[in-house]
Amino acid sequence: AQTVTQSQPEMSVQEAETVTLSCTYDTSESNYYLFWYKQPPSRQMILVIRQEAYKQQNATENRFSVNFQKAAKSFSLKISDSQLGDTAMYFCAFPNAGNMLTFGGGTRLMVKP
Amino acid sequence: DTGVSQDPRHKITKRGQNVTFRCDPISEHNRLYWYRQTLGQGPEFLTYFQNEAQLEKSRLLSDRFSAERPKGSFSTLEIQRTEQGDSAMYLCASSPGTGGSFRVEAFFGQGTRLTVV
Numbered sequence: 001a002q003t004v005t006q007s008q009p010e011m012s013v014q015e016a017e018t019v020t021l022s023c024t025y026d027t028s029e030s031n032y033y034l035f036w037y038k039q040p041p042s043r044q045m046i047l048v049i050r051q052e053a054y055k056q057q058n059a060t061e062n063r064f065s066v067n068f069q070k071a072a073k074s075f076s077l078k079i080s081d082s083q084l085g086d087t088a089m090y091f092c093a094f095p096n097a098g099n100m101l102t103f104g105g106g107t108r109l110m111v112k113p
Numbered sequence: 114d115t116g117v118s119q120d121p122r123h124k125i126t127k128r129g130q131n132v133t134f135r136c137d138p139i140s141e142h143n144r145l146y147w148y149r150q151t152l153g154q155g156p157e158f159l160t161y162f163q164n165e166a167q168l169e170k171s172r173l174l175s176d177r178f179s180a181e182r183p184k185g186s187f188s189t190l191e192i193q194r195t196e197q198g199d200s201a202m203y204l205c206a207s208s209p210g211t212g213g214s215f216r217v218e219a220f221f222g223q224g225t226r227l228t229v230v
Contacts, residue, residue, distance in 0.1 A: 004155075035218075044117070045156075045204070045221040091155050098169060099144060099208050099219060103155030 002027040002094045006104035013082045014112050020067075021077045021107045023092030029053075032094065034068070034075045035101070039089040048090070051075065079109075087111045117222035119205050125228045126195055133191045134225045138207030145188050146219065147180060148204040149173065156204055162188060163210060195229045202226050 003026045013019035025034065036048040051059045051068050058066050063083075067076045079086055092104040118137045126132050138145045143164050148156035159178070160170045164185035174180075177195075182188040192199055203226075206219040 006155075009153075037221075042223075044223045045206075047218045050218070093155075095219075098161065099210065099217065100146065100158045100161055100169060101148075101156070101206075101219065102158070106153070106155050108153075 002102050004092050004094050004102050004104040006092055006107050008107045010108045012110040012112055015082055015084060017082055018078060018080045019082055019109065021090050021109065023075045023104055025073050025075060025094055027094065035093040035095065036077045037091045037093055039091065049077065082111045084111050084113060117205055117207055117220050119222035119225050121225055122223065123226045125230060128197060128229055129194055131191065131193045132195060132227065133189055134203055136188045136205030136222060139220055142207035142209050143185065144208045144210040145182055146206040147190050148206065150202040150204055197229045200227055200229045
């Protein structure tokens with residue numbers, strides 16, 4: 001079974017600055033995916049970015065990018081040019097073969113004006 | 114299609130009562146998932162369906178919990194004899210799963226917040 005750990009319960013960042021959220025995981029699989037989901041206050045969870053383990057290139061989606069270190073089993077999320085709308089809970093997640101997700105405990109991100 | 118919808122959004126019930134939640138997935142998605150999220154924590158997997166078949170159940174799903182997905186469309190999650198420890202957000206998600214890799218984006222509903230008093 002896989003485990004996902006997020007060591008930063010809360011973080012804050014000034015608007016327009018850059019912030020990095022950490023995630024480590026453990027799995028015995030060699031080919032897998034990793035996700036970052038965002039859960040804004042009182043709104044549904046949405047996918048931010050996805051990384052395929054066999055791809056060496058780090059995924060990028062606009063202001064969001066990841067630093068994927070397969071050997072270290074590390075999967076951090078970098079948010080550039082932070083916006084007030086980025087305020088949310090962020091969850092690192094590992095999908096198994098049936099797409100059932102194992103989530104980390106989450107990081108509450110506050111973007112300050 | 115407006116995405117995954119869940120009903121009700123909020124439910125307050127007395128301990129010992131039964132409650133039922135409904136989830137309507139995105140219409141073309143054949144996989145449907147239920148998760149439970151307690152305050153300040155990440156969601157935990159409860160169960161999932163492919164079409165009408167319930168393929169996996171977590172050990173978190175005690176015998177007081179039952180889920181159905183008749184005809185492979187909407188799903189219901191029932192909790193019998195509720196306990197205060199059942200208080201949580203219950204999330205439903207759906208995803209396509211038509212072969213190959215199933216590790217695709219799951220689309221979540223807004224959840225049903227249950228409070229047992």
